[in-house]
Amino acid sequence: MQHYATTFLFIHEVSHIFGCAHDLHQLRGRGKTPPYPWGVGSFLEGTNKRTLMAYRREGFERKIGYLSGPGVRDQAGDETGGEEENNVR
Numbered sequence: 031m032q033h034y035a036t037t038f039l040f041i042h043e044v045s046h047i048f049g050c051a052h053d054l055h056q057l058r059g060r061g062k063t064p065p066y067p068w069g070v071g072s073f074l075e076g077t078n079k080r081t082l083m084a085y086r087r088e089g090f091e092r093k094i095g096y097l098s099g100p101g102v103r104d105q106a107g108d109e110t111g112g113e114e115e116n117n118v119r
């Protein structure tokens with residue numbers, strides 16, 4: 031478990047260097063906009079999962095090892111993003 035946490039943190043921080051931001055929920059709550067409008071993490075509605083860049087939020091406690099993107103699916107087959115939440119673009 032510790033290995034995953036360290037790996038997730040590393041990918042998260044490297045993604046920041048490439049211009050990825052956290053998520054629209056967190057940014058809007060702080061009155062901020064992301065460097066790239068689409069470059070944000072996502073919360074997988076209907077699940078308790080969030081992508082690597084999304085901040086912890088009630089109901090989405092489980093961080094998965096994926097960046098958001100249309101057509102990007104996790105191991106359960108859940109799509110991790112769309113055009114507006116697209117860290118892989």
Ligand SMILES: [Zn+2]
Nearest residue numbers: 042043046052
């Ligand atoms: Zn961060």
